Amino acid sequence: MEIKFKGTAIKTNGSFPKVGDTLPEMKLVKADLSELNTKDLKGKKVVFNIFPSVDTAVCAMQLSKFADKLKDRNDVDLVFASLDLPFAFKRFCSSEGIENAVTASDFRYRDANKLGIVMEGGPLNGLHARGVIVTDENLVIQYAELVQEVTDEPDYQAALDKV
Template sequence: ASVRQFNELAAGLDNAVVVNVSRDLPFALARFCGAEGLENVQVASDFRRGFGDNLGLVQTDGPLAQLLARAVIVVDGEGTVLHSQLVEEIATEPDYEAALAALR
């Protein structure tokens, strides 16, 4: 759900690129974006596990173990992290306004 929301928000932003990172395989991500009409989001597959492992975003237990936790990271053009949020519960939406505020 959050990638859909960021897709809508990104439509009005000219200074940002939204990247959705998932452990899904690239072909599955492409199929999902096509089915959902996600045109303002770039997707990246972490099926080789480098991104999530390096950033500490991997869920370690429960039915979603080894999948990525829900997180939002806002990075500027220089590579500086302007905002980050690790959402505590996977079913909880991230703070969209805080992410957008970091872009202003």
């Protein structure tokens, strides 16, 4: 797919999932270095966020805003995935007081590549693009947004409306 980084066209490694698809099975690494398998998220709604790095302003904002808006929802798993090391996620969430986010690094398995979000070209070549997927309790996708300009925030309200 084609997206933009600061106005310059770049491609991703495939097609982003669509509404009606099932979230693919992926293995990721949580902040405590244990594994998260997306199939284990079944049973709750999921807001699955993908982005380049928690150490950038827009990515940090995305994590903080979703965590704040969903802090009282016990029926939702809020997941964030990037190629950041688990330690970066742990540091960020600790310093921001975020306790309701499941952070998951794709550094070990690169399974999030299945989402077609790896940027090919541009200064962030190889990192994940920005996207949000909302699933129901059976991991069927109810909302899918691959943000067309990587430096833009996702449409929070559109995603939250599907939770």
